[in-house]
Amino acid sequence: MSEIKKTLLSSAAQESIDRWMKRYPADQKRSAVLEALRIVQEENGGWLTVELMDAVAEFLEMAPIAVYEIVSFYSMYNVKPVGRYVLNVCTNISCMLSDSERIVDHIKKRLEIGINETTADGRFTLREVECLAACAAAPAMQVGKKYYEHLTPDKVDAILEELE
Ligand code: FES
Structure with missing residues (x-):
């Protein structure tokens, strides 16, 4: 992961995502994407920026477009700031x-x-x-x-x- 994107994910978020990734076979890291997005969204006050989605994509070795598609499909993800x-x-x-x-x-x-x-x-x-x-x-x-x-x-x- 590049240093620029890596800094967008806190070490706590990276550790949590790592734990989820370990639940799946090594070649299927992407299976942790829903939890990874939830973790990152919660840490960011309830919404996801494009940069954060890109960071998750890179962390899970996925194409960014695949992450955008998931975020737009599920109503639990927000791409704009939301209320408490x-x-x-x-x-x-x-x-x-x-x-x-x-x-x-x-x-x-x-x-x-x-x-x-x-x-x-x-x-x-x-x-x-x-x-x-x-x-x-x-x-x-x-x-x-x-x-x-x-x-x-x-x-x-x-x-x-x-x-x-
Ligand atoms: S229609 Fe199923 S919960 Fe509203």
């Missing part, structure tokens, strides 16, 4: 039928932001996402590692207050 809490509201079919639009509209009004926007205080980013695999508990929202289900505007208010 990213509100991922599912608007796929089950949630849509359970009135997820009302949930999205409520959040927009309460936080005075649109989809993919962040509150002025940097606290919340609102996003619409595809199925969160919580269809039986629609409408659903994911914030970090936590799922919130059977949402109503009142429940959303309580969640936002808890996160504030």
Whole structure:
């Protein structure tokens, strides 16, 4: 790895990625790419720059384009700065039928932001996402590692207050 790119990944991140790489055969380092991107994103305040994606690609001996494709495919990666809490509201079919639009509209009004926007205080980013695999508990929202289900505007208010 070149010195310039290497310095973009902290030694802690490199060690964590190394540990993930060891779970796979030596010629399949790229299998650790999802975890590598998660580690680097978390360390960078919740989003990935092109330079960081390039550094991950080089570290895992992958083509940068392959890393960009992965980042653009999964909604858990961000390529722009985001708020401390990213509100991922599912608007796929089950949630849509359970009135997820009302949930999205409520959040927009309460936080005075649109989809993919962040509150002025940097606290919340609102996003619409595809199925969160919580269809039986629609409408659903994911914030970090936590799922919130059977949402109503009142429940959303309580969640936002808890996160504030
Ligand atoms: S459609 Fe929303 S969780 Fe599946």
